[in-house]
Amino acid sequence: MVLGLLLARAGVRVTVLEKHADFLRDFRGDTVHASTLTLLDELGLGERFAALPQRQFDRARLQLDQGTVQVGDMRRLPGPNKHIALVPQWDLLDLLADAAAEEPTFTLRRNAEVTDLLREGDRIVGVRFTDRTDGSTHELRATLTVACDGRGSAVRAAAGMRPRGFGVPMDVWWFRLPRHADDPTGLVGRFSAGHIMVMIDRGDYYQCGYLIRKGADAGLRAAGIAQFRARLVGLVPWVADRVDAIRSFDDVKLLDVRLERLRRWYADGLLVIGDAAHAMSPVGGVGINLAVQDAVAAARIVAPALRAGGLVPESVLRRVQLRRWWATALVQAGQRLAHRRILGPALSAEDEGRSASQLGGRAEVEAVRPVRVADPFQDAPTESLPPLLRLLRRFPALQGIPARMIAIGPLPEHAPEWARRPTTPVPAAVPEVSESISRSG
């Protein structure tokens, strides 16, 4: 959507094909980072964005067994935006789609599932897609085709491109818990040996992501929903009064976590960006920001050739990869380090605790171990913290570094001059929080 909007503002004829009828899906994260907020300001969409129902947070805190520790401080960021906004992604995508629809050269076609590529010799000259409303198939020819269809990219597969995969120790269980008015706001991160959970405040409910060891899904489900509810209460005692809202495992979805990267992000007539080029782990919640930054860089680099009406040479497409590759590789290296050094060991602490049940047979799940929780909202004593966290506590200026890596990233991208607009007023009807939430599902 970002690339479509920018290219349309360059006067390029652009069609975005989206396989679903709407953007109402849960599995993409909600974070809109400081650099994306700045981009929206540059595009003249800051006010419209500010009018969306949202939560904001300017500090990142972890709840450990021994209490809370602050690990990032967005108030130390450079630039006008010093926070991360939490907005359901469908609201952001609708906003972008509305802004793009104001451009005469923009078309969004929903229910359009790309199934194959069109070729002339070695060159990719467009796509074949199915209209999911009636099953009819169509062809769309294009000077340049951009695969931005996510980590399971059908376009990438049709082009015969295979990403390199990096091992990942975990998957995510994704579910909701009711939220009360006096509960913590923003993002709650809970970390304990064997148990890690993130809770995203969406008004009257939390969208929760609970990490499990990769491959442990079937065994944990076999242990029953009561076992899982007990785990949650052990981890976050203040949700004890609402865990019954998870009625069965039908309410708990398994999200397969992947970390992958293509060696080459382009072919003749084709460019691959976002998760299709580099699937991101949820660590740090930075995948949306990177996908947006890819789109901005791509628009800036390819727009001149498209405006001139000619083909986009591979040398130009290569410049997009050169621009974005190192920032992506750096972030993925950080995620791999976090998997290896923090999440992997933390999740296998669970294994140590279950060895007794394993001795008795093939049981997959340990009895729930009580988690030591002091008052989770109190600051953890400094001497109880691991060295890195102790350093962040002692020298708060250092908290600007993780804040910058997460909220801005190593290489922020800015809107090209030709895409900038003065701020546009907020449209009359702005959805209420409750409306947005009921629409979700």
Ligand SMILES: Cc1cc2nc3c(=O)[nH]c(=O)nc-3n(C[C@H](O)[C@H](O)[C@H](O)COP(=O)(O)OP(=O)(O)OC[C@H]3O[C@@H](n4cnc5c(N)ncnc54)[C@H](O)[C@@H]3O)c2cc1C
């Ligand atoms: C559990 C989990 C939590 C995460 N949380 C966060 C977070 O909090 N913050 C964050 O920044 N990142 C988060 N991420 C990562 C983030 O979701 C991705 O990095 C980001 O969505 C990538 O954007 P994208 O546009 O490349 O792909 P996507 O967001 O996956 O979008 C791809 C689009 O293409 C459409 N599509 C797919 N196939 C076709 C087809 N054949 N034809 C037409 N259309 C098609 C899809 O419907 C979709 O609209 C999380 C990831 C996971 C797994």
